[in-house]
Amino acid sequence: MTSLPISIRSLTKAHGALTVLDGVDLDVRSGEFMTLLGPSGSGKTTLLMVIAGFIRPSSGQVLVGDKDMTRVPPHRRDLGMVFQNYALFPHMTVGENVAYPLKRRSYSKAEIADKVNAALKIVQLEALSERYPSQLSGGQKQRIALARAVSFDPRILLMDEPLSALDKKLREHMQIEIRDLHDRLGITTIYVTHDQREALTMSDRIAVINEGRIAQVDAPAALYEKPKNLFVADFIGDST
Numbered sequence: 001m002t003s004l005p006i007s008i009r010s011l012t013k014a015h016g017a018l019t020v021l022d023g024v025d026l027d028v029r030s031g032e033f034m035t036l037l038g039p040s041g042s043g044k045t046t047l048l049m050v051i052a053g054f055i056r057p058s059s060g061q062v063l064v065g066d067k068d069m070t071r072v073p074p075h076r077r078d079l080g081m082v083f084q085n086y087a088l089f090p091h092m093t094v095g096e097n098v099a100y101p102l103k104r105r106s107y108s109k110a111e112i113a114d115k116v117n118a119a120l121k122i123v124q125l126e127a128l129s130e131r132y133p134s135q136l137s138g139g140q141k142q143r144i145a146l147a148r149a150v151s152f153d154p155r156i157l158l159m160d161e162p163l164s165a166l167d168k169k170l171r172e173h174m175q176i177e178i179r180d181l182h183d184r185l186g187i188t189t190i191y192v193t194h195d196q197r198e199a200l201t202m203s204d205r206i207a208v209i210n211e212g213r214i215a216q217v218d219a220p221a222a223l224y225e226k227p228k229n230l231f232v233a234d235f236i237g238d239s240t
């Protein structure tokens with residue numbers, strides 16, 4: 001699988017008089033783990049949803065490779081998504097949940113079975129394929145959501161606060177698991193969090209967002225040691 005870079009150019013989004021994204025430029029390298037970090041209401045989820053195609057921008061471009069995705073519907077964007085609330089289908093077994101995105105693509109039954117197995121193996125939950133989501137712990141549910149998101153070898157993985165519903169200990173464990181999964185798959189990843197420590201632990205680079213603008217994009221150590229402005233210094237400093 002080849003992963004692709006993402007290039008966001010002059011992206012704006014307004015809801016009536018409210019400007020939610022105010023000229024966002026961001027380059028995510030192929031295979032990079034990029035985190036969007038900012039306080040609540042800064043525009044992180046909106047930016048992620050524009051990249052996913054669930055929200056149309058007011059202006060600007062989202063390039064994946066050299067292709068402008070702004071007019072491509074979500075199901076044609078070849079991306080996996082993981083949400084805070086897991087978004088598993090309660091009436092489907094684990095195996096059926098993971099198979100769902102595969103069935104919507106043109107794979108044979110045998111290919112689907114192979115890919116479901118491979119995805120469950122990645123998150124080490126092969127034994128649970130006949131269970132229903134209600135029979136799983138929070139951590140297991142999020143692992144299944146991850147398996148479903150990567151089952152069809154997407155070029156891009158988008159995650160919106162995937163660990164916020166988990167308790168602290170499990171969250172710290174899952175941070176390592178997700179980062180490890182990223183390293184094994186090498187998939188270009190954009191990860192949204194409001195948690196500074198989580199961002200500093202997991203990311204290759206962090207884009208700090210404030211009021212719909214990118215305040216700074218840098219590697220964790222550089223953000224910490226050389227914040228570009230007071231907002232970044234205060235916000236990153238809050239993590240200690």
Ligand code: ADP
Nearest residue numbers: 015018020038039040041042043044045046047
């Ligand atoms: P974050 O993910 O950083 O918490 P969001 O992207 O969810 O931020 O929201 C950014 C801002 O946009 C907030 O002020 C929010 O109230 C506003 N907003 C988001 N979606 C809508 C919408 N559909 N209509 C009006 N305002 C919205």
